[in-house]
Amino acid sequence: MKSFVVSGRDPESFVERVRAEIASHGLGEVVSISLSGDELEVQISQFGTSRLRYAIEPADGDFRARVIEEKIAPAHQAFLPLLEGKLNEVLQRVGATIEADATPDS
DSSP states (O other): OEEEEEOSOOHHHHHHHHHHHHHHTTOTTTEEEEEETTEEEEEEESSSEEEEEEEEEEETTEEEEEEEEEEOOGGGGGGHHHHHHHHHHHHHHTTEEEEEEOOOOO
8 A cells, every 4th residue: 555645734634525535425334534643544344344554744744644554354355456546546536645655564
């Protein structure tokens, strides 16, 4: 999974925009995003549960979210490129810039 940078938004307002985008596409029952302290978590819950945790790091008045953990459900493995692509589309629609691949720390 990748890291991403968000300009001109704090993490809280970014998460609210992502939630609205997810809901507007009817995905609120399947995909969720939450913020706890300096970590962001994306959860996909259909035919198993996958979780992606990101560390939130300040970056010149913006913030970077760097993946620190991936737990991918067995049923999602075959669809991982599609899921990643859809997640990236949502993040980009709300103002994130996707960066090169990042390797999880754990």
